[in-house]
Amino acid sequence: MxxxxxxxxxxxxxxxxxxxxxxxxxxxxxxxxxxxxxxxxxxxxxxxxxxxxxxxxxxxxxxxxxxxxxxxxxxxxxxxxxxxxxxxxxxxxxxxxxxxxxxxxAAEELPLMVFGDQEYPEETRLKYRFLDLRREVMQESMKLRSDVVASMRKRMWDLDFREYQTPIITASSPEGARDFLVPSRLHPGKFYALPQAPQQFKQLIMVSGFDKYFQIAPCFRDEDPRADRSPTDFYQLDLEMSFATQQDVFDTIQPVLQGVFEEFGGGRKVDAEWPQISYKDAAKWYGTDKPDLRNPIKMQDCSEHFRGSGFAIFAKLLEQEGTEVRAIPAPTGGGRKFCDRMNKFAQGEGLPGMGYIFWREKTADAVAQELGIKVKEAQAKLKSGEVEGGMEAAGPLAKNIGPERTEAIRQQLGLGVGDAAFFLGGKPSSFEKIAGKARDVIGQELNLIDKDRFAFAWIVDFPIYEKDEETGAIDFEHNPFSMPQGGMEALEGDPLDVLGYQYDLACNGYELVSGAIRNHKPEIMFKAFEIAGYGKDEVEKRFGALVNAFQYGAPPHGGCAAGIDRIVMLLADQQNIREVMMFPMNQRAEDLMMNAPSEPQNEQLRELSLRVIEQE
The missing domain is CATH 2.40.50.140 (Nucleic acid-binding proteins)
Incomplete structure (x- = not known):
C-alpha cells in the first residue's frame, strides 16, 4: 500500500x-x-x-x-x-x-477556523493565508482560477495563437502607473523595472514577423489598491495580431471570453450580442466608460425642457456655454420617500441635491382644482368613473416648470404612473461620474438589475488628447501608442477632435479588456507626441526600441489584454479581487504572511551602491 x-x-x-x-x-x-x-x-x-x-x-x-x-x-x-x-x-x-x-x-490553537462560515478580519486572513486557503470557498475559487487560465490557453491555441514569454526584468516603460524599480548590481546607479505590461515587447514580436502572440502575462504596477485591483501585481491574457483591424481583434477575443463565461458562469446567461458604444455616448448614457448594461436605465439630455423655464437654477445654468441638464429615468421609483433618499444620496456625494419629478395617479384634489369643484364631489366623480383620473407630475421641479414641460419630459423618457426621473445639471465633466453612481444606486434599489447575467459592451472611439482646464495645455488622455483615426490627416486639425483606435470591454460594471490598434508609423508617432509637447529626441529616448523597430518595415498590428483576476472575480461572484488571488497583498500593499516589504541588509545595499535616506 x-x-x-x-x-x-x-x-x-x-x-x-x-x-x-x-x-x-x-x-x-x-x-x-x-x-x-x-x-x-x-x-x-x-x-x-x-x-x-x-x-x-x-x-x-x-x-x-x-x-x-x-x-x-x-x-x-x-x-x-x-x-x-x-x-x-x-x-x-x-x-x-x-x-x-x-x-x-499536529496543529496548534488555530487563529482562524477552517470549518464553518465565521467571518474573520482581512488582516487575520492574509497573515494566515495558508489556513484561509484551506476553506472550501477558497479551494473552489483557486481551482476555478486555474481552470479558467487552462481554458483560455486552449482556446487561444485553437485560434492558431502561440504563447511566447517576454522579459520580467526590463527597462522602465510608462503605461500610466508607477514602475517597480530594480537596482542593478553590475551597473551602479542604474535601474531595471518590472514590466507594467508586455506592451512594447509584444509589438516588437509583431515587427519580428510573428503573426499571432499570446501570453498569460504577469504585470507589475505600483498602484493604490481598490476592491477590483491589486496594488502590486496581476495577471492578464495578453494578445497581439499583425495585419489586424479593430474588428478583427473583437472577433478574436469575443469567442474566447464568451466561451469562458459560458463554461464557468454557473448557468448564468452570457450575452452573445456585444454592442459597440462610443466613449462619448457611454459617458452621456451611463456616466462611465465601463457601464453595467444589466441595468436598463439610460440617461438622456433634457436641456431643452428646462431652457427658459420657471426653474431658475437650471434655466440660468443653461445660459452658460457647454452646460446641459441630464435626466436619469427611474422606472417604479415614483414615490416621495425614494426620491428623498436619492436626494440625500446626491448630498452625500457633495451636491446640493438632485432635482426630481415623479408621476402618480391624479388625486381628487387635482381633479377638484381642474374642474372648479369641491374635493368630495371630485372623489365621487372619480369613483363612479364619470371623470377619468389619469396621471399627474409631482415634486418641486414639476411645480416650477409646469405641466406641458413635465409631460414632454415624461414622453421623451418613456415613463408612466409610478415612475420617476432625477436631474443633474452643469458641465458634463462636473456631474457625469455622480450621475453614473446615481444610475447604479437607482438600479440596485429598485431591483432593475438582472443579477443572473453577464452583459458585455465594447467602448470605442476614445479621444487621444485632453486639454488642461487651468493651463490650456494639450496632453494624452488615453494610450499614446494608439493609431489616430484618420492617420496623419487627423492630427492636422483640432487635437480635441482626434479619436484613437482604442477600445475597452466592459462587463457588469467592470473593465475586463483594454486594447488598441497601434500607431506603427514613425512619422505619425512623432507628430502625435509633438502635439502633446514631447519632442522627437524625447520620444526616441523614452521609446527608442519601438521607434527604431518601426523604421524597418513594421506591419499594422493591434491587440488587447484581458484581466484574469477580474474575470475570475466575476465568475466566482465575489466583490473583492483578493478573494480570487492565492497570496494577495493587503490594502497597504503589504504581505503580512511573508512580512514584505522588508528592510534590506546593509551588505545588500552596499552591493547595489544604494543608501536609504530616512523620511522626515
Missing part, C-alpha cells in the same frame, strides 16, 4: 465496502457521540467520514486529535445505515472504521 493513501477523500463509495483503505488529510471536524468518535477527514478533493469506538486499537490516540491536524488513517470501509446517508457528498454512503492512525502534523 502507498505510504500515505490508497484513495483520496472523495473516491470511496458503496463499491468499496469491505476493503481496507488508507486515507490522509486534515481533521475537518470531530464529533463525540458518547463513546463513538466521528471525524470528517478532508483533503483537496473532498471529505470522508471516519470513525472509531472503544474497540478500535488506536482509540486513545484518536481521542487526542483536534481540528486541522494532518493525519493518516488505515481502516475498513463500511456502509452507512440508510437513515445516516449524506447525499450532499460523493462519499456519503460509506464511512471508514479506523484500525490505525499516524499524526503527520
Amino acid at each position: 502507498h505510504a500515505f493513501r490508497s484513495h483520496t477523500c472523495a473516491e470511496l463509495n458503496k463499491s468499496n465496502v469491505g476493503e481496507t483503505v488508507r486515507l490522509s488529510g486534515w481533521v475537518h471536524r470531530v464529533r463525540d457521540h458518547g463513546g463513538l468518535l466521528f471525524i470528517d477527514l478532508r483533503d483537496h478533493y473532498g471529505v470522508t467520514q471516519v470513525m472509531a469506538d472503544p474497540d478500535s486499537p488506536v482509540f486513545a490516540e484518536i481521542e487526542k486529535v483536534r481540528s486541522e491536524w494532518c493525519i493518516r488513517i488505515d481502516g475498513n470501509v463500511k456502509a452507512r445505515d440508510e437513515s445516516l446517508i449524506n447525499p450532499k457528498i460523493p462519499t456519503g454512503e460509506v464511512e471508514v472504521f479506523i484500525r490505525d492512525i499516524e499524526v503527520l502534523g
